[in-house]
Amino acid sequence: MTDRGEDILQQRLAKLERIRERGIDPYPSRYCKTHTTQQAMALLDKDPDADNLTVSVAGRIIAKRGMGKITFLHIADSSGKLQALLKKNLLGEDKYAFFKDFDIGDFIGIDGRLFKTNTGETTVEASEITMLTKSLQPLPEKWHGLTDVEKRYRQRYLDLISNDDAQKIFKIRSKVITEMRRLLDERDFIEVSTPILNPTAGGASAKPFITHHNTLDRQLYLRIATELHLKRLIIGGLDRVYEIGPIFRNEGISTKHNPEFTSIESYEAYADYNDVMVNVENMISSIAQKVLGTTKTTYNDEVIDFAAPWKRIDLRQSLIEYGGIDVEDYLDTEGLRQKMRDLHIDVDNRMGRGNLIDKLLSTYVEPNLIQPTFLMDYPLEMSPLAKKKPDDPRFVERFEAFAGGMEIANAFTELNDPQDQRERFAQQLAMRQAGDEEAEMPDEDFLTALEYGMPPTGGLGVGIDRLVMLLTGQPSIREVILFPQLKSK
């Protein structure tokens, strides 16, 4: 009870009581505002000579400067902030005294006339003030804001109140998704929703979350991709589909990984991965242009330019260029493994050729792909759902897009030969039985669907969180997810 936080709470409760004693409801249901703070600001800018512009604005008190018979305030809403001036001689003795019980953090409504102060700041001179919501907890410090990272994530609302950048990031995130939808809708894609709870978790190599449905008494997996359902829709004759939504992977947490993240996957019939590549570079550069006003962004002190066309590099060539290794010189898996050991790369005996090559990529190539780059033509073993290259069946028509050293997109010409798909599932099952927990689970129902016939199709997946990291210059995925996964308190 002697705790100071308790004291502040007690003081606020006393103020609340005094407000109620005046017969005033400190939590009224609504308030009729005529303008946002930004609109009010613009009103006077448009007509600087007007001295009779009256507005009703509402927001949270974020600063208070009392000077005896007058008080300056700043109130904030999601459009911005506006200064207010309260004068004792205008409001009257009683109302001005009433304001003593208002604190930083309270929501208030202000009616009044707009004018410019001596310093030129647009200000509303209050003729009436209304308590809209009494706040009982003190806000974070006004100058430094809230910097404690844990608190920022656990109490994101405080972060959003006190750090302008936090709001900015999530507004950009929203615009990125809106713009992505608009561009796809414009091209006659339709947006769909497919199940999150599934009897098998397919479409990617990742460990799933497992849950249980009581009534069905059945084990279900949270989806690790939307791929297999979206392809069923292509089979069903919806030629252009996409889905934006959460994906769940039961894997490590890092600055680039959150157990739940947002992906967009799109599938387009009669297209191949070359068509998809063009669409990706066009889509992302348009989004950057629309959302940031430029195709350039700064990430880790490097300027990244998303303007199309992006660099394209063959996977084998990339390893020659950045790692000095031609995997064609090591056609035998054991030989490649030995070569990698010689290079002091940590390899494990269970890793197949695909995994070994993947490891080489993440060691030598990916960190160097700062400017947007398509890495093309992946080894077959790494890509059980992608179509083989006609001229070299050891590789598939697949690309991943990288920027800032991070993978942001993955796409391929979809495998639509049901017999080939069945063999690939069998290979994956063998890898699974050999201890690879992330190998694809066979999906008999999907195979049946493929047997009905899927047209040639180009598919795409983009990690929206990572794209937003790049566009907002954030080094951690937690900065672009409102409520990132944390250890339990």
Added chain:
RNA sequence: GGACCGCUAGCUCAAUUUGGCAGAGCAACUGACUCUUAAUCAGUGUGUUCCGGGUUCGAGUCCCGGGCGGUUCACCA
């Protein structure tokens, strides 16, 4: 999972090196102040120093164990 760093008032941080009364700014409270904007000025109060043990006359500080967070490595399309 490993390594490193951190956790002190509602918030931002000192005090830890060398164990010796736990401190400042903001926020809050009282008062002054009619153009301030990190308002200013005078005054007031504020603590489970993340938790639990241990060493010591004495621990925020040293030791052991635990929790949480950050970074990084491992892992991870």
